[in-house]
Amino acid sequence: MLNASIDPDEIEKFSALADEWWDTEGSFRPLHKLNPTRLSYIRDNVFAQFRRHSKMNTPLEGIRVADIGCGGGLLTEPMARLGAEVVGFDASERNIMVARNHSQRMCLDIDYRLATVESVVDAGERFDVVLNMEVVEHVAHFDRFLEACCELVSPGGMMFVATLNRTLKSFAFAIAGAEYLLRWLPRGT
Template sequence: MPQPETARSSIDPAEVAKFEAMAAEWWDEGGKFKPLHMLNPCRLGYITDQIAAQFDRDLSAKKPAEGLRILDIGCGGGLLCEPMARLGATVVGADAAERNIPVARLHAEQSGLEIDYRHTTAEAMAEAGEQFDVVLNMEVVEHVASPVDYLTACHDLLKPGGLHICSTLNRNAKSFGMAIIGAEWVMRWLPKGTHDWNKFITPDELYELLRRAGLTPVDRRGMVFNPINWSWSLSERDLSVNYVTASLRPERVTL
């Protein structure tokens, strides 16, 4: 499998291979990515609320993200890129798993959307001088070899005042039970071995990593699954399994 060109990279080839094997199933709502399809409305709600707050946008407008350049790093099949494009943003989707890109391009074409999909890494794009108003980094940081290097690249990809959204999985007994035993072993929503519990990151650890990368964390919320009505919702208190953070690249460096 050709690797994206970059002088330094935090990608883990074994993690990339896992998602390469599942590439064709991205848009199958009952397939291996069923959990992400179920989670997507919750993720989108958080993302759009943070964009509205940071850039003073009216979400009731026809295209509230118009004029914003958004990067979805680790875009997969485009589950977040497409709704962002519909909101009027100029969207770039990047993924280290090469087989995801033609899947994403074909679905965008079928949906009548213009999205710039690339087989590349955050580090390569940062080294090329690319910059964005918003960087989406969703369910990726727990799969990279060096989270701090990866988040530093995400920082460099933001314009000053830019918004970084990062979601991941907490590391505790509950997350092992739900994300691995429940989702992989019992429900079989994902192939066994998709996640490595040892790579999960606690909210406090992620805040520290974000700060080390030069970002300023401003918010974090849990994304909580309700098994009664099979839906996800945001929580200010329950960050025990899935959670999402918002951070900003400072306007200027304080000496």
């Protein structure tokens, strides 16, 4: 098995916030606000790649999706509603528990697993779409993590990666502004 790229401090931090995933006014408020935009981008690109269209009831039926670092399932659930077979992975047991409970209340069939990306690679699983959204900034070994994520993508598949830019402007807005001044995000996230 590849050495896990997880950062135990980051897992602990997000485990402590797990009960807030579905609170639209809580710590994850910015993700709730961003979600429609990023979902639209992902959906449109997946539709194009796999020749699907929005007129279908479940346009992503037959598409296998992995949501790496799924947290409480904020992106996992909309993908399942589009008909995809979605597997959400997270290294936080608390996050997985919150995600499972919420998806059950929403009557969604989502496979949530406590796992690292490396353990999923070792199991030989592959996916048509890999979502790697706002995760890379929280891992201990970026190169190792991204390499493992790439191994999850099936031939002809695609991966989406999103993270904050490492620029002074991004630091000023996302960290100084959102975490310390406006308190939209918990400090250190």
